[in-house]
Amino acid sequence: MTQRIYIIGAGAIAGHHAEAIARLSTTGEERPELSITDAHPAALAAFAERFPWVKTYPDTASMLNEPAQADDVVIVATPPVAHAELSCLAFRSGRHVLCEKPLAMNKAEADRMLGAAREAGKLLGCCSSRFAGLRTTAAVKTLLAEGKLGRPYRVNWIQRRQRARTGIEYQPSSRWFLQPAISGGGTLMDWGPYDIAGLTEALDPVRVDVLDAWMADPLTGHPLQAEVPSEVEQHVGATLRFHLTDGGAVPVHYERAACCHGGERSLTEIEGTAGAVGWDWLCWDGQGDIVRHDDTLGEPVTDVIRVTDDSPGLMDKPIVYFLDAVAGRTSPAIVGDRAAFNFGILCAIYDCIRTGEPQTVAREGAY
Ligand SMILES: NC(=O)c1ccc[n+]([C@@H]2O[C@H](COP(=O)([O-])OP(=O)(O)OC[C@H]3O[C@@H](n4cnc5c(N)ncnc54)[C@H](O)[C@@H]3O)[C@@H](O)[C@H]2O)c1
Known part of the structure; x- marks a missing residue:
């Protein structure tokens, strides 16, 4: 089955993630199917122009509405204030979550995210792995x-x-x-x-x-x-x-x-x-x-x-390491x-x- 990746937030770091995901196919793997949404239509439109091969959605709920596959990954790439809420939403949709750094706004939010991951039986990863390994x-x-x-x-x-x-x-x-x-x-x-x-x-x-x-x-x-x-x-x-x-x-x-x-x-x-x-x-x-x-x-x-x-590369590490972790391979993913x-x-x-x-x-x- 084709690997599916969903990004929430179509700003600066989302562009790096999309480039990293496109590069995955140069290692002989099939390019994952990538979807994206953003709270601001102008940001989404600019992203769509830059990456025409990526599917766009007007909001997170409609993007995560399709039934989850076991190894689906959601990248939360918004400012930190939305990390906890969106990560929990993604876990509830039955998907793994790779969240941008910092993981959350405070410890209570991080604990809530970890709890939601455990409840869903999915992995919570953090992009602080950019210089790991x-x-x-x-x-x-x-x-x-x-x-x-x-x-x-x-x-x-x-x-x-x-x-x-x-x-x-x-x-x-x-x-x-x-x-x-x-x-x-x-x-x-x-x-x-x-x-x-x-x-x-x-x-x-x-x-x-x-x-x-x-x-x-x-x-x-x-x-x-x-x-x-x-x-x-x-x-x-x-x-x-x-x-x-x-x-x-x-x-x-x-x-x-x-x-x-x-x-x-x-x-x-x-x-x-x-x-x-x-x-x-x-x-x-x-x-x-x-x-x-x-x-x-x-x-x-x-x-x-x-x-x-x-x-x-440093922008590739978070998704490469996280996909390894999702597949059960040893990896420096955090x-x-x-x-x-x-x-x-x-x-x-x-x-x-x-x-x-x-x-x-x-x-x-x-x-
Ligand atoms: N810019 C970098 O070089 C960089 C590097 C590493 C990590 N990060 C991290 O990535 C995250 C995003 O940073 P950025 O630089 O891409 O920010 P940005 O300002 O370029 O983009 C953020 C995007 O998120 C969207 N957004 C905000 N709230 C949303 C919501 N609730 N739902 C959907 N979309 C929403 C905004 O409309 C915007 O398009 C931050 O946690 C940051 O620390 C950024």
């Missing part, structure tokens, strides 16, 4: 598993950009990114899902404590920032403690900025008693470095290994408990900032 990250996991770094005692995950605000410098047409009632938050909701996915993939924690956290919205002279009062954080940081499967715990310094006045920086590094490793956790252009530091006869030694990444756990860590950072109190998120069940 990279060879660089796999190499780091192997170093940790083989004890090559000794006991890990410090992790730095620092990603700072000076002017890269979504809704201002990037995709200024989608101002909703700056409105928390629609986006759920700022750069922590926008980029945090990828950061947390990278950190949890590398370290595989069973529990995460948020010990301290802060956020800010730096002022700039950009005319768009003056025009619409900015309501979301563009710079966020947290002191986390990751509890590992071997019973150990490691402190994680986390920082993400889409806007800051200090310098730009990217540091993705684990330090252990026997060595340290830094790695390219994005591999934008299909290549990335693994930087190892250790000690040979009392001298610090640094080795840089460049690897070619053969995983699907689904079910894992998606809820990762999202729970983001929510705990916000809760720590809001309450001033430490928070704990435990991974439930096995994934």
Whole structure:
């Protein structure tokens, strides 16, 4: 039977999904049948002009009305405010759901989505898998598993950009990114899902404590920032403690900025008693470095290994990995408990900032 995929929301990311789905057929597979709907007729019409091979529907209910096939997939590609409601609707129609990041607006919504998935006996996946399954990250996991770094005692995950605000410098047409009632938050909701996915993939924690956290919205002279009062954080940081499967715990310094006045920086590094490793956790252009530091006869030694990444492109990963998971194949897809756990860590950072109190998120069940 032909694979069927349905997209709700015909905006910027839907175009990337459609291109990724079209590319599936270049690997010898039959191209899935793709349907799409959008709340705004103009957005739907523009999409139809760009992708004439895609079936369009005036609303979600009519699109999901046809009887479901066992492996049907719905991609929820709207702003976050609609993720929970539309995902639950899609589960009730008997379909698997791949939801855009961030998974939801808050923890209660994410729990509701997971509950609806379980009730329907379907998979809930999150598109925070865009940088999952990279060879660089796999190499780091192997170093940790083989004890090559000794006991890990410090992790730095620092990603700072000076002017890269979504809704201002990037995709200024989608101002909703700056409105928390629609986006759920700022750069922590926008980029945090990828950061947390990278950190949890590398370290595989069973529990995460948020010990301290802060956020800010730096002022700039950009005319768009003056025009619409900015309501979301563009710079966020947290002191986390990751509890590992071997019973150990490691402190994680986390920082993400889409806007800051200090310098730009990217540091993705684990330090252990026997060595340290830094790695390219994005591999934008299909290549990335693994930087190892250790000690040979009392001298610090640094080795840089460049690897070619053969995983699907970053916009292809979410659907490729999710279709693997739906078919029961092993895949780096971020689904079910894992998606809820990762999202729970983001929510705990916000809760720590809001309450001033430490928070704990435990991974439930096995994934
Ligand atoms: N733009 C990117 O580069 C990018 C990258 C990765 C992930 N995402 C994520 O994808 C999601 C959508 O972002 P975008 O950039 O495509 O936004 P967008 O503003 O380009 O498009 C969103 C579309 O959703 C439609 N929509 C809103 N509510 C709807 C509803 N209830 N039912 C049907 N359609 C509805 C809007 O009319 C609009 O066409 C967000 O969660 C975002 O974080 C975006």
